Amino acid sequence: PMVAVSATSARPARAADMANAVARALAAQANAAKASTQVQLVQFSRAVRPTEPTSTSTRVTALVGASAGGL
Numbered sequence: 001p002m003v004a005v006s007a008t009s010a011r012p013a014r015a016a017d018m019a020n021a022v023a024r025a026l027a028a029q030a031n032a033a034k035a036s037t038q039v040q041l042v043q044f045s046r047a048v049r050p051t052e053p054t055s056t057s058t059r060v061t062a063l064v065g066a067s068a069g070g071l
Contacts, residue, residue, distance in 0.1 A: 002044065012049040019047035 005026070007018035023043050030041035 003041075005047070007047070008054075012051075016047040016049045023047070 009015040
C-alpha cells in the first residue's frame with residue numbers, strides 16, 4: 001500500500017518542505033520498528049512546490065458562506 005502525505009501553507013516552498021519532513025519522519029519511525037513489524041517504509045517521491053493554490057481563497061469561501069446563509 002501507498003501512504004500519501006500533504007501539507008498546507010500560505011507559502012508553497014514551506015508546504016513542500018513540511019510534507020517532505022513528515023514523510024522522512026514517518027519512514028524513520030516505521031523503519032525503527034521494522035524488526036518487529038516486518039514492514040519497511042520508503043519515500044517513493046518528494047513533494048514539490050505547488051504552482052497554484054490548491055484551495056479557494058478566503059474571499060471566495062466567505063462569499064459562498066454569506067450567500068448560503070442568506071438563503
